[in-house]
Amino acid sequence: MERRSAARSSTNPMHHFLMLRSQQTDSDMDYERPNVETIKCVVVGDNAVGKTRLICARACNATLTQYQLLATHVPTVWAIDQYRVCQEVLERSRDVVDEVSVSLRLWDTFGDHHKDRRFAYGRSDVVVLCFSIANPNSLYHVKTMWYPEIKHFCPRAPVILVGCQLDLRYADLEAVNRARRPLARPIKSNEILPPERGREVAKELGVPYYETSVVAQFGVKDVFDNAIRAALISRRHLQFWKSHLRNVQRPLLQAPFLPPKPPPPIITVPPPPTTTEEHPVGLLEDPHCADVILVLQERQKIFAHKIYLATSSSKFYDLFIMDAHKEDAERPARGPLSGRELLMRAASFDVCELSDDGDRANLRACTSDGTLKDSEGARRGRLLSSCGRAFVSIQEELVDDPVTYSPRPMTVVHMDQSMQLGPFRAVLRYLYTGQLDENEKELMHIAHIAELLEVFDLRMMVANILNNEAFMNQEITKAFHVRRTNRVKECLAKGTFSGELTSFIRNCSGVLLDIE
Numbered sequence: 257m258e259r260r261s262a263a264r265s266s267t268n269p270m271h272h273f274l275m276l277r278s279q280q281t282d283s284d285m286d287y288e289r290p291n292v293e294t295i296k297c298v299v300v301g302d303n304a305v306g307k308t309r310l311i312c313a314r315a316c317n318a319t320l321t322q323y324q325l326l327a328t329h330v331p332t333v334w335a336i337d338q339y340r341v342c343q344e345v346l347e348r349s350r351d352v353v354d355e356v357s358v359s360l361r362l363w364d365t366f367g368d369h370h371k372d373r374r375f376a377y378g379r380s381d382v383v384v385l386c387f388s389i390a391n392p393n394s395l396y397h398v399k400t401m402w403y404p405e406i407k408h409f410c411p412r413a414p415v416i417l418v419g420c421q422l423d424l425r426y427a428d429l430e431a432v433n434r435a436r437r438p439l440a441r442p443i444k445s446n447e448i449l450p451p452e453r454g455r456e457v458a459k460e461l462g463v464p465y466y467e468t469s470v471v472a473q474f475g476v477k478d479v480f481d482n483a484i485r486a487a488l489i490s491r492r493h494l495q496f497w498k499s500h501l502r503n504v505q506r507p508l509l510q511a512p513f514l515p516p517k518p519p520p521p522i523i524t525v526p527p528p529p530t531t532t533e534e535h536p537v538g539l540l541e542d543p544h545c546a547d548v549i550l551v552l553q554e555r556q557k558i559f560a561h562k563i564y565l566a567t568s569s570s571k572f573y574d575l576f577i578m579d580a581h582k583e584d585a586e587r588p589a590r591g592p593l594s595g596r597e598l599l600m601r602a603a604s605f606d607v608c609e610l611s612d613d614g615d616r617a618n619l620r621a622c623t624s625d626g627t628l629k630d631s632e633g634a635r636r637g638r639l640l641s642s643c644g645r646a647f648v649s650i651q652e653e654l655v656d657d658p659v660t661y662s663p664r665p666m667t668v669v670h671m672d673q674s675m676q677l678g679p680f681r682a683v684l685r686y687l688y689t690g691q692l693d694e695n696e697k698e699l700m701h702i703a704h705i706a707e708l709l710e711v712f713d714l715r716m717m718v719a720n721i722l723n724n725e726a727f728m729n730q731e732i733t734k735a736f737h738v739r740r741t742n743r744v745k746e747c748l749a750k751g752t753f754s755g756e757l758t759s760f761i762r763n764c765s766g767v768l769l770d771i772e
C-alpha cells in the first residue's frame with residue numbers, strides 16, 4: 257500500500273520503473289479477474305529502434321506525427337507501473353483474442369547492450385524483439401546479441417520479431433534527416449532494409465515476423481495480438497486444463513502494408529502572356545508544334561498553326577475543314593498513309609519548291625478533280641482554284657519539324673503568288689494576335705492579302721490607320737479576341753483540330769490563345 261502511494265506520487269516514469277525493478281514481486285501482478293489471462297510481454301531491442309513508441313501506441317493509444325517523433329528521442333523506458341497508476345492504461349491492457357480475455361502487461365527495457373535486464377525478463381510470457389528497418393546494425397544485433405540473451409534468461413518464452421519504423425521505407429529521407437535532432441545520425445537510403453531481410457532472420461530464428469509504424473499506425477495491433485497468441489499457446493502447453501485456450505490460433509501472417517499514395521502533383525497554370533515574346537506571335541518566330549507550312553512564291557516557307565489560322569480567318573477554317581473531310585473520305589479506301597507514300601509526298605514538295613512559274617502553270621493545268629498526280633498515279637496535292645484566289649494548292653507532306661528536326665507529316669499550303677513575305681507576316685501577326693502595327697510600311701499590300709483571305713476587320717484596321725484613326729483599332733482587337741475565344745472553345749469542344757498545339761491549349765486552359 258505504502259509502495260503504491262509512493263508510485264502514484266512520483267511523476268517521473270523512470271523513477272516508477274526503477275522503483276518497480278527493485279520492489280515488484282509476483283503478488284504485484286493483478287490477477288484480479290478470474291478467466292482473464294494476464295500476459296507479461298517484454299519488449300527488447302537496440303537503442304532508439306522504437307520500443308517505447310510501440311509500447312505507448314498499444315498501451316496509451318499514443319500517436320504522433322513523424323515530426324513530433326523525430327524531434328523527441330531521449331533514451332527512456334515506459335514505466336510498467338502505469339498499469340497501476342493509470343486507469344485508462346489498465347483498461348487498454350484488456351483485450352479479447354481468439355475468444356480469450358487477456359490483460360496485456362508491456363515491459364519496456366533499456367536498449368544499451370551492457371545493461372542488466374534479467375529482472376525484466378523474469379517470468380515473461382512472450383518477448384517482442386525489435387529492430388529498426390532503417391538501421392541494419394539493429395537487425396544484426398538481433399542475431400548476435402538479443403536472441404542469445406533472451407534464450408539465456410527466458411528460454412521457453414516465445415519470441416516475436418518486429419521491424420519498427422516501417423514508414424521510413426517510403427519517406428522523403430532528406431526531409432526526415434533535416435527534421436531530426438542535429439546530432440542524430442542521418443538515415444541513409446541504402447541502409448533501409450527490405451521486408452525480406454527481416455523475414456530471413458525471423459525464419460532463421462524460427463519466430464514470426466511483423467513490421468510496424470507508429471506514424472502510419474500500421475502493425476501495432478498485429479504485433480501485440482500475435483504476441484498474445486504466442487503466449488497463450490505456450491501457456492496452453494503448460495496449463496492444459498484451461499479449456500478456454502482451446503481455440504487460440506498460432507500467430508497469423510501480417511497483411512502487407514499499402515504505402516501511402518504520393519501527393520497529387522502541383523499544377524500551376526502560367527498567367528496569361530503579358531510581353532510580346534510570350535504572346536502567341538512568339539510561336540511564329542519559334543514554331544513549336546507547327547502543323548502547317550505556308551509557302552510564298554514557291555520559295556519562302558512559314559511554319560504556322562492551324563488552330564490559330566482557322567479560328568481567326570474563315571478562309572483558312574474552310575480550307576482545313578475541307579482538307580480534313582477530303583482526307584477522311586479517301587482514307588478508308590486507301591488505308592492509312594504508308595511511310596513510302598509520305599516520302600513520295602515529301603519528294604513532290606521538293607519538286608514544287610524548285611519549280612519555276614512554268615511548272616506552276618503546268619500544275620494549275622492538272623487534272624479536273626484538283627488532285628495532282630505523279631507519274632505513278634500517286635496523289636501529290638490538290639489544286640484549290642475553287643477556294644478563291646488566296647490558296648493555290650494543299651497537300652500533306654513529310655517534313656522535317658523545325659524544332660525537333662525529325663520528319664513528320666504537315667499540311668503544306670501554297671499561297672497565291674501575289675503575297676509577299678513582309679506584308680504576309682504582318683497579316684499572320686494579326687491572325688495570331690488581333691493587332692496591326694500602325695507603323696507597318698506596306699499597308700496596301702496588307703490590305704490586299706486581307707481581302708484575299710477575307711479578313712475584313714484587318715482591312716478595316718488598315719483603313720483606320722490610313723485615315724489617321726488608328727485609335728479605333730483597339731476595339732477591333734478586343735472584338736477579335738472575343739470572337740476567336742468562342743471559336744477556339746467550339747473547336748476544342750468538337751475536336752475539330754487535333755494537333756499538338758490544340759492539345760496543349762486544351763490542357764493549359766487556352767492560355768496561349770488568351771482564353772479567359
Ligand SMILES: Nc1nc2c(ncn2[C@@H]2O[C@H](COP(=O)(O)OP(=O)(O)OP(=O)(O)O)[C@@H](O)[C@H]2O)c(=O)[nH]1
Pocket residue numbers: 301302303304305306307308309310322325326327328329330331332333365366367368420421422423424468469470471472
Ligand atoms: N519514423 C518513425 N520513427 C519512429 C517510429 N518509432 C520510433 N521512432 C523514432 O525512434 C526514436 C526512438 O524511439 P523510442 O521509442 O524512444 O526508441 P527506444 O527503442 O525506446 O529507444 P531507447 O529508449 O533508447 O532504448 C523516436 O524518437 C523516433 O524518432 C516510427 O514508427 N516511425
